[in-house]
Amino acid sequence: MAEKVMVKGTEAIGEAAIRAGCRLYYGYPITPQSELTEYMARRLPEVEGTFLQAESEVAAVNMIYGAACTGRRVFTSTSSPGFSLMQEGVSYIAGAELPAVFVNVVRGGPGLGDIQPGQCDYFQATKGGGHGDYRMVVYGPESLQEAVELTSKAFDVADKYRVVSMLLADGLLGQMMEPVEFPDFVDLNTLPDHSSWAMTGNEGREAHKVTSFNIDPYGLEEMNERYQATYKKIIENEQMHEEYMLEDADVVIVAYGTIGRIAKSVAKMAREQGIKAGVFRPITLWPYPYEALSKFTDQAKLFFTVEMSAGQMVEDVKLSVNGKKPVEFYGRMGGVVPTPTEILNKLKELV
Amino acid sequence: MPYVEKFKGPKALNGKEFTYCPGCHHGIIHRLVAEVIDELGIQGKTLMVSPVGCSVFGYEFFELDGTVAAHGRAPAVATGMKRATPDKVVFTYQGDGDLAAIGTAEIIHAANRGEKITTIFVNNAIYGMTGGQMAPTTLLGMKTTTSPYGRRAEVEGHPIHMSEVIKELDGVAYLARTKVNTPMDVKKTKAAIKKAFEAQLNGDGFGMVEILSTCPTNWGVSPVEANKWLEENLVKEYPLGTFIDKVGEAK
Numbered sequence: 369m370a371e372k373v374m375v376k377g378t379e380a381i382g383e384a385a386i387r388a389g390c391r392l393y394y395g396y397p398i399t400p401q402s403e404l405t406e407y408m409a410r411r412l413p414e415v416e417g418t419f420l421q422a423e424s425e426v427a428a429v430n431m432i433y434g435a436a437c438t439g440r441r442v443f444t445s446t447s448s449p450g451f452s453l454m455q456e457g458v459s460y461i462a463g464a465e466l467p468a469v470f471v472n473v474v475r476g477g478p479g480l481g482d483i484q485p486g487q488c489d490y491f492q493a494t495k496g497g498g499h500g501d502y503r504m505v506v507y508g509p510e511s512l513q514e515a516v517e518l519t520s521k522a523f524d525v526a527d528k529y530r531v532v533s534m535l536l537a538d539g540l541l542g543q544m545m546e547p548v549e550f551p552d553f554v555d556l557n558t559l560p561d562h563s564s565w566a567m568t569g570n571e572g573r574e575a576h577k578v579t580s581f582n583i584d585p586y587g588l589e590e591m592n593e594r595y596q597a598t599y600k601k602i603i604e605n606e607q608m609h610e611e612y613m614l615e616d617a618d619v620v621i622v623a624y625g626t627i628g629r630i631a632k633s634v635a636k637m638a639r640e641q642g643i644k645a646g647v648f649r650p651i652t653l654w655p656y657p658y659e660a661l662s663k664f665t666d667q668a669k670l671f672f673t674v675e676m677s678a679g680q681m682v683e684d685v686k687l688s689v690n691g692k693k694p695v696e697f698y699g700r701m702g703g704v705v706p707t708p709t710e711i712l713n714k715l716k717e718l719v
Numbered sequence: 720m721p722y723v724e725k726f727k728g729p730k731a732l733n734g735k736e737f738t739y740c741p742g743c744h745h746g747i748i749h750r751l752v753a754e755v756i757d758e759l760g761i762q763g764k765t766l767m768v769s770p771v772g773c774s775v776f777g778y779e780f781f782e783l784d785g786t787v788a789a790h791g792r793a794p795a796v797a798t799g800m801k802r803a804t805p806d807k808v809v810f811t812y813q814g815d816g817d818l819a820a821i822g823t824a825e826i827i828h829a830a831n832r833g834e835k836i837t838t839i840f841v842n843n844a845i846y847g848m849t850g851g852q853m854a855p856t857t858l859l860g861m862k863t864t865t866s867p868y869g870r871r872a873e874v875e876g877h878p879i880h881m882s883e884v885i886k887e888l889d890g891v892a893y894l895a896r897t898k899v900n901t902p903m904d905v906k907k908t909k910a911a912i913k914k915a916f917e918a919q920l921n922g923d924g925f926g927m928v929e930i931l932s933t934c935p936t937n938w939g940v941s942p943v944e945a946n947k948w949l950e951e952n953l954v955k956e957y958p959l960g961t962f963i964d965k966v967g968e969a970k
């Protein structure tokens with residue numbers, strides 16, 4: 369571990385990807401993450417990597433698919449409208465059981481929306497988006513340090529299970545500057561060996577066929593059963609969350625990403641005013657830490673979800689709470705970031 | 720007993736029976752690609768990107784590492800693959816629906832970047848797999864299931880000439896249009912395919928062969944009539960020839 373350095377969010381994620389052993393980036397510019405694309409354009413040649421600006425997000429994701437077929441670590445980043453365009457490719461990558469890492473720096477939507485930070489792509493990220501029964505591992509970092517660590521994790525998890533993993537960030541995270549401690553560069557020779565399935569040329573072995581395709585419904589059902597078995601393992605092993613001042617909390621504020629971070633200030637302010645609040649911050653948004661959250665249904669009087677959306681994660685909170693306690697919601701839309709004070713005022717109204 | 724050599728297919732094909740209709744040219748074209756791969760001695764390092772369309776099973780017939788791209792996206796997939804492993808030979812195999820409709824952007828940009836990949840473009844002027852709908856390459860007046868009154872320029876637009884469009888792009892190292900409905904044409908097509916691969920092997924740039932092809936099933940004619948129809952109609956709209964040959968000119 370090196371000393372702490374001051375960096376910008378988008379650059380922190382790019383550098384983390386390179387340190388995680390990724391040498392391939394194909395992407396297309398879109399605010400508020402274009403600096404990440406620019407960083408990779410500048411940085412990858414310095415480490416003998418490959419950067420290519422695609423003609424569209426549709427092309428970028430398919431380039432990622434092609435590179436992932438060769439078994440190498442691949443990476444792209446985009447923002448909401450761009451990720452919508454990538455859904456076709458994400459579904460194919462998931463179906464072909466290829467490892468790949470995506471970053472979606474979410475902005476206000478729907479449609480062209482604006483370029484301010486949003487959390488309104490939660491459904492798209494955690495419930496699908498592309499066609500077919502597939503899942504992505506989705507991480508919601510709250511800080512640059514966490515984003516850096518989760519970037520490494522995203523590559524490891526993608527490689528381990530041969531799935532798509534994604535950092536669901538927002539414009540706040542992308543634009544902020546913070547001191548970060550980067551991990552060391554991964555030795556490229558120690559990366560997982562994908563030679564048993566990857567397309568590397570069939571010199572001296574049987575040909576490898578890497579596809580999401582099977583015209584026989586029984587064959588395709590078998591493939592789907594294999595996907596689901598993988599997802600089950602991920603659910604069992606990869607859930608992450610943070611508990612903050614929850615030991616004695618009456619109110620569980622549930623929030624992820626940068627709003628999770630703001631929620632911690634809210635909990636502190638609430639406690640100063642005599643409300644025993646704490647924060648449950650899911651770090652993996654899929655697999656969602658349902659059980660960990662449901663443990664608070666006996667203790668807490670109220671669950672309070674805060675999001676920069678119309679209330680998308682609130683559905684997962686309700687699933688965890690399963691009707692045992694009230695679940696309230698507060699959110700802002702259109703790229704508006706709620707302030708700690710307005711969240712606290714809403715909380716005070718509720719208790 | 721006279722010595723009879725057993726008929727052997729090229730090594731780059733695995734001998735599985737093709738699933739194409741009788742008289743369809745996809746089978747001939749597969750065989751030519753495989754023979755070229757054998758002759759160039761590149762079987763062990765060639766990666767195939769199959770399309771969506773009748774030849775979606777292409778990857779199943781070739782004894783090569785292969786994948787199936789989303790409809791039209793093969794050039795982007797091949798780009799990602801080639802840039803990840805520049806020492807491999809990467810080719811796409813695409814129909815007209817794949818390359819000239821949904822995948823127009825991907826082919827134009829891959830060609831323009833001079834992507835060191837090879838594209839085999841099979842133009843049968845119709846969507847085969849989905850049952851004979853109009854393609855961008857469908858001829859004026861030609862009846863298809865979605866142009867039941869015959870293609871009209873003012874309603875459905877004009878047939879698109881992809882080779883003529885791609886010929887204007889500076890990244891292209893080899894580009895030819897051929898056909899395979901006579902033995903002589905088969906020989907010429909094989910030579911063109913070989914050059915398109917050589918363009919990649921030499922690092923010259925993008926190589927493509929557009930091959931005029933039949934779809935007897937969806938044209939609603941016999942295989943023999945289909946060959947004739949191709950000769951009399953398709954060739955008129957899509958003149959044969961070598962548009963670009965810069966093979967051996969790189970560096």
Ligand SMILES: Cc1ncc(C[n+]2csc(CCOP(=O)(O)OP(=O)(O)O)c2C)c(N)n1
Pocket residue numbers: 771772773774790813814815816817818843845846847848849854934
């Ligand atoms: C995104 C998407 N849209 C539509 C289809 C349906 N589809 C399958 S094959 C095809 C047409 C293929 O025609 P062509 O490329 O000319 O190949 P051919 O079958 O004639 O060999 C279409 C539209 C698809 N698979 N994916």
Ligand code: SF4
Pocket residue numbers: 738739740742743744745773843847848933934935936937
């Ligand atoms: S439908 Fe047409 S293109 Fe498809 S296999 Fe049959 S003849 Fe060939």
